[in-house]
Amino acid sequence: MNTSQQRNLIQKAGFGMLSVVALLTVLPIVLVVGYIFYQGLPAISFEFLTGLPREGMRAGGILPAIVGTIYLTIGTAIFSVPLGVAAAIYLSEYAQDNLLTRLIRLAIINLAGIPSVVYGLFGLGLFVLFLNFGTSLLAGSLTLSIMTLPVIISTAEEALRAVPQSFRVVSISLGATRWQTIRRIVLPESLPGIITGVILGLERAAGETAPILFTVAAFFLPRLPDSPFDASMALPYHLFVISTQVPGMPLKLQYGTALVLLCFVLGMNLLATTIRSRARAKRQW
Amino acid sequence: MKIFISQLFDKERLITRLIASAGYSAILFVLLIFYFLISEGLPALGEVSLHSLLGTRWYPIEEYYGLLPLISGSLMVTLGATAIAMPIGIGTAVFIAEVAPRWAREILKPLVEVLGGLPSVVLGLIGFLILSPALRVNLNLATGLTAFTGSLLLAAISIPTIISVAEDALDSVPRSYRDAALALGATEWQTIWRVTLPAARSGVLTAGMLGVGRAIGETMTVMMVTGNAPVLANSLRMLFMPARTMTATIAAEMGEVARGSVHYHVLFLIGIGLFMISLVVNVTASAVVFRQRKRSERILS
Amino acid sequence: MVKISIEHFHLTYSDGAESLRDITIDIPARAISVFLGPAGGGKSSLLRALNRLNDLADVRSVSGQIRLFGDNGQTIDILDPQTDVVALRRLVSMVFARPVTLPLSIRGNLTYGLEVAGMRQNNLLGEAVERSLQQAALWEEVKDRLDEPAAALSGGQQQRLCLARSLAMQPEVILLDEPTSGLDPISTSKVEASLQEIKNNYTIVLVPHSVQQAARVADHAAFFLQGELIEAAPGPNLFINPTDKRTQDYVEGRFG
Numbered sequence: 094m095n096t097s098q099q100r101n102l103i104q105k106a107g108f109g110m111l112s113v114v115a116l117l118t119v120l121p122i123v124l125v126v127g128y129i130f131y132q133g134l135p136a137i138s139f140e141f142l143t144g145l146p147r148e149g150m151r152a153g154g155i156l157p158a159i160v161g162t163i164y165l166t167i168g169t170a171i172f173s174v175p176l177g178v179a180a181a182i183y184l185s186e187y188a189q190d191n192l193l194t195r196l197i198r199l200a201i202i203n204l205a206g207i208p209s210v211v212y213g214l215f216g217l218g219l220f221v222l223f224l225n226f227g228t229s230l231l232a233g234s235l236t237l238s239i240m241t242l243p244v245i246i247s248t249a250e251e252a253l254r255a256v257p258q259s260f261r262v263v264s265i266s267l268g269a270t271r272w273q274t275i276r277r278i279v280l281p282e283s284l285p286g287i288i289t290g291v292i293l294g295l296e297r298a299a300g301e302t303a304p305i306l307f308t309v310a311a312f313f314l315p316r317l318p319d320s321p322f323d324a325s326m327a328l329p330y331h332l333f334v335i336s337t338q339v340p341g342m343p344l345k346l347q348y349g350t351a352l353v354l355l356c357f358v359l360g361m362n363l364l365a366t367t368i369r370s371r372a373r374a375k376r377q378w
Numbered sequence: 379m380k381i382f383i384s385q386l387f388d389k390e391r392l393i394t395r396l397i398a399s400a401g402y403s404a405i406l407f408v409l410l411i412f413y414f415l416i417s418e419g420l421p422a423l424g425e426v427s428l429h430s431l432l433g434t435r436w437y438p439i440e441e442y443y444g445l446l447p448l449i450s451g452s453l454m455v456t457l458g459a460t461a462i463a464m465p466i467g468i469g470t471a472v473f474i475a476e477v478a479p480r481w482a483r484e485i486l487k488p489l490v491e492v493l494g495g496l497p498s499v500v501l502g503l504i505g506f507l508i509l510s511p512a513l514r515v516n517l518n519l520a521t522g523l524t525a526f527t528g529s530l531l532l533a534a535i536s537i538p539t540i541i542s543v544a545e546d547a548l549d550s551v552p553r554s555y556r557d558a559a560l561a562l563g564a565t566e567w568q569t570i571w572r573v574t575l576p577a578a579r580s581g582v583l584t585a586g587m588l589g590v591g592r593a594i595g596e597t598m599t600v601m602m603v604t605g606n607a608p609v610l611a612n613s614l615r616m617l618f619m620p621a622r623t624m625t626a627t628i629a630a631e632m633g634e635v636a637r638g639s640v641h642y643h644v645l646f647l648i649g650i651g652l653f654m655i656s657l658v659v660n661v662t663a664s665a666v667v668f669r670q671r672k673r674s675e676r677i678l679s
Numbered sequence: 680m681v682k683i684s685i686e687h688f689h690l691t692y693s694d695g696a697e698s699l700r701d702i703t704i705d706i707p708a709r710a711i712s713v714f715l716g717p718a719g720g721g722k723s724s725l726l727r728a729l730n731r732l733n734d735l736a737d738v739r740s741v742s743g744q745i746r747l748f749g750d751n752g753q754t755i756d757i758l759d760p761q762t763d764v765v766a767l768r769r770l771v772s773m774v775f776a777r778p779v780t781l782p783l784s785i786r787g788n789l790t791y792g793l794e795v796a797g798m799r800q801n802n803l804l805g806e807a808v809e810r811s812l813q814q815a816a817l818w819e820e821v822k823d824r825l826d827e828p829a830a831a832l833s834g835g836q837q838q839r840l841c842l843a844r845s846l847a848m849q850p851e852v853i854l855l856d857e858p859t860s861g862l863d864p865i866s867t868s869k870v871e872a873s874l875q876e877i878k879n880n881y882t883i884v885l886v887p888h889s890v891q892q893a894a895r896v897a898d899h900a901a902f903f904l905q906g907e908l909i910e911a912a913p914g915p916n917l918f919i920n921p922t923d924k925r926t927q928d929y930v931e932g933r934f935g
Contacts, residue, residue, distance in 0.1 A: 355496075
């Protein structure tokens with residue numbers, strides 16, 4: 094066997110190994126998602142989705158947890174979207190390359206890396222205790238907002254920067270101010286990308302447990318919250334509780350709850366991906 | 379032409395201020411987080427002696443606040459996760475960026491994104507209900523809730539981060555490097571190992587660091603599957619025994635402590651530690667990225 | 680009559696790549712002035728200084744004076760930092776080399792400048808659309824599809840739309856930076872014809888994409904080489920009878 098054949102053989106073996114590694118990454122995902130669907134689907138019923146939990150959560154539905162997660166997601170969006178998009182506009186359209194801007198970027202990188210449980214501590218310290226919001230949807234939404242902020246800022250900034258510079262130059266040459274240029278040209282063009290980033294950020298918030306442990310979550314609260322100052326159940330925390338803290342919990346309910354949470358999160362992911370690919374196909378630049 | 383410049387400019391100035399303050403808010407939040415951790419956590423240093431904090435026993439009910447078991451638990455679980463996640467993550471990134479045909483890429487990338495989006499409680503549930511019993515039976519352990527179980531799941535959690543950062547790094551290696559190597563008669567395989575990966579090494583390193591950062595900060599999954607026994611990890615054998623991480627300790631105990639108690643302050647102190655670790659990891663990683671960008675700018679100009 | 684007076688103008692970029700040295704020249708009103716010369720000579724930089732688009736670029740320093748004599752008798756000191764650049768850009772409009780249509784409809788492109796200036800009346804906007812399209816010789820081609828995206832037009836049509844977009848604002852000066860460099864000969868001649876038509880009402884400063892184009896349209900011509908103004912002369916004089924050897928070499932095609 095000559096060297097060239099040998100080299101080709103090595104290459105084939107190497108590529109084969111890499112594809113096995115890649116398979117090793119994705120196969121478990123497919124299996125896990127598939128298994129949760131398989132085990133969880135039988136639990137899904139009208140009562141499960143719209144009923145209150147009964148018999149110490151061992152029967153009945155998970156409506157308070159679903160509603161709590163929806164409220165939390167909306168609450169998070171209310172705070173983090175305007176702030177995050179505005180910060181992204183600042184970084185993309187206004188900021189100059191100076192020390193302050195570098196500090197802001199460093200702060201964003203740092204926010205993105207802080208462990209979720211530390212956000213929980215912070216939310217407990219600032220919102221629950223210091224500002225006296227108590228264990229409430231408001232405190233939890235604010236905590237999740239700050240955690241989501243870096244995701245929204247960086248994806249929105251990327252979307253804004255993707256808008257060709259020539260549009261800005263032309264708009265300004267036609268006598269538009271900077272803000273007019275942003276509002277009339279840059280924002281509309283980058284909107285799909287921004288929405289994608291926002292959904293991906295909220296997806297993360299919706300699935301998180303640690304930040305809401307001490308800020309929102311109620312172990313067992315068989316009613317719907319009716320004000321932002323109410324504590325609430327939430328899907329991820331509920332799943333944690335019923336899978337580890339309640340003895341004799343029917344497996345079906347655990348998988349059913351996991352399935353609902355998974356659908357919530359994957360649905361958001363799918364929505365984000367769809368918006369992104371639609372916008373890419375439609376884009377003229 | 380009639381122009382209402384003055385009104386326009388007042389509005390413009392206001393909007394500019396608003397947008398700029400949104401930008402500065404990121405700094406404010408980091409400072410706020412730091413401030414609240416310090417103000418709630420630092421008192422612990424006055425209440426518990428350094429000697430006790432460095433002890434090997436964590437048993438708050440009897441006022442034992444030794445942090446070593448928690449630190450060693452976090453380290454062990456994280457190192458285990460990194461050892462698993464790095465080769466798989468980087469291998470997958472190389473496969474996606476350099477080897478995979480287009481159709482495979484289109485399947486792999488969204489799947490990796492799905493993995494990144496899986497809530498950690500869902501992974502914890504799978505770990506608790508399926509992985510740990512399987513490990514107990516197959517490895518013949520006393521319990522399946524071990525540090526190793528945590529490592530496996532943390533690997534799954536950090537792999538998407540590693541893949542996406544490493545893939546970006548590989549993508550940013552100029553096409554011409556590869557073309558030059560191929561033109562000199564190297565195989566694609568040799569090009570990957572001797573040209574592309576070395577050229578992207580700082581980005582790949584960053585990927586690893588961010589993966590470690592992701593793993594060390596993960597809470598729910600480890601809390602659900604590591605058995606939560608605060609024992610000092612002093613030998614490799616401990617990898618297959620229950621362990622307790624810093625994050626899981628905060629999550630498990632904060633709900634039950636009284637505000638302002640010693641226990642409460644010590645839990646915040648652990649939070650300060652986690653904050654510092656993530657600060658160091660992320661600042662270092664971003665410094666690597668910045669340096670790399672500067673270099674590429676130099677090459678281009 | 681002088682429209683713009685440039686005196687001792689200097690400009691340096693941060694990276695030192697391109698600069699202009701001691702430029703002094705008058706630009707006559709209601710005529711086509713042409714800045715010609717090889718690439719990198721500073722023509723575009725000078726053009727962009729006239730409506731302060733250089734503010735967006737990485738400029739290290741500018742000095743000298745550029746004054747605009749407005750139709751209302753007002754004099755605007757263009758380089759003065761206190762000058763309202765937004766108002767200036769509405770008086771001095773720009774057409775770029777590459778036709779960049781904004782991601783709006785054809786009508787939206789034309790009314791953009793007026794709308795950001797605060798004009799809301801639909802009848803006035805409609806009049807501006809038709810008038811500017813007529814002037815740019817585009818009306819017949821697009822009058823039935825004003826609400827379609829501008830990006831759907833051909834390259835030549837897009838560039839005429841860009842010219843119309845400037846005209847819609849009724850500026851006093853129109854700057855054109857190699858507006859026909861990417862166009863086919865037919866579109867080029869349409870643009871040149873439009874310029875001839877509108878020059879009675881507007882001051883036009885053109886960086887041509889060839890010496891031939893310069894010779895065809897110039898009422899007044901200036902030759903720039905490596906950041907310096909070599910010579911300026913009215914009409915065809917610069918092409919027929921250049922005084923400087925370098926100008927002669929350039930217009931005869933020996934370099935550039």
